[in-house]
């Protein structure tokens with residue numbers, strides 16, 4: 001790729017990505033129920049960086065108008081956030097009027113500022129009482145999600161054009177059920193796949209409901225529905241062995257093709273299901289499931305990209321818990337790391353994903369729905385005016401990714417836009433406020449005051465001109 005200036009198409013959009021649980025705070029007001037982040041915070045605040053739990057958000061409940069104005073001033077024409085299931089619905093599965101009013105106000109504030117709200121329905125934030133009823137392993141919860149989605153489409157169907165069922169549906173099975181990293185800290189591969197399967201059904205049921213409500217005029221005719229995932233391309237070493245390639249196949253199969261097949265074909269990849277079965281992992285299928293999954297086809301996709309996956313053959317076929325292991329990490333000697341987050345920086349991955357889409361799913365449009373760099377305390381470097389001096393690392397990160405996007409588009413990729421993650425700093429799960437992503441700082445010591453960082457001037461220029469230099 002040339003390092004020369006790149007230009008993005010005129011109709012390419014720029015925007016911000018955020019989520020309800022990471023921005024709203026106000027977790028005990030307006031009839032909001034406990035979600036799994038609130039529960040974990042309540043059980044063990046010390047698990048969160050500096051003991052900043054889920055209650056923090058970034059105060060967007062009070063600062064929404066200001067934040068959307070900021071996005072507009074940066075040249076952003078859209079912003080994606082999520083509705084919190086635990087705020088919109090009460091424990092009887094009815095719409096909570098205060099929750100509904102909150103989101104009507106939020107979307108109106110976006111529109112007022114000239115920013116199109118993109119709405120996602122789920123961002124790792126299961127209501128705790130539904131976890132107690134079996135979580136995503138339970139069909140009752142899968143159906144409850146479909147009912148919640150139907151309620152959201154009905155409530156906001158005349159307002160919202162861009163809907164998404166899930167953000168990164170691979171992450172909860174992995175983090176909560178497989179890697180033992182997030183509450184409830186399980187290390188059970190088979191249960192993780194049951195959760196993955198339950199979420200897949202839930203997605204398809206929601207899409208089905210969306211289509212039905214659109215046909216009946218409840219959802220606006222120009223509305224579109226999609227899915228967002230971290231479709232991280234898996235790479236392996238040079239001159240790989242057949243076993244290394246097998247590690248790539250299963251990593252790609254579980255994390256990428258599973259969802260891509262679901263949203264383009266309405267099926268799950270048979271080779272992955274067969275390999276799982278050979279290793280004793282059976283999905284809890286029921287008669288009629290294939291018909292449900294067949295409804296899962298979407299109008300477009302969101303691609304969250306931070307880092308590639310690099311894998312190689314595992315040393316052992318099972319782990320200490322008796323789980324099957326299909327791959328282990330491969331550390332590429334040339335990797336450039338973001339040490340704060342432990343993630344490799346590899347901008348070309350965005351282009352490689354574009355190529356995969358062109359080859360395997362050529363009809364589907366997509367956009368980069370998250371990308372960004374979180375640096376610990378933004379190195380605490382400030383200029384005399386008190387602005388965070390982040391341009392030396394944030395600008396090259398974004399610029400290199402945008403250049404690869406421009407290159408892919410030139411070669412025919414159907415990539416329609418770019419949303420930067422956490423354009424205004426927000427709460428990052430158990431890392432809380434350790435790593436900062438924003439073009440705009442949130443000052444926790446001064447009532448969540450917003451302060452533009454040095455990089456905000458650069459992104460404004462790019463978003464307004466579409467010239468990346």
Ligand code: BG6
Pocket residue numbers: 019022167168230304341370374421427428429431435
């Ligand atoms: C994505 C999520 O995986 O990455 C966001 O959709 C998250 O919710 C973002 O905040 C950055 O990761 P982290 O863990 O540094 O906040």
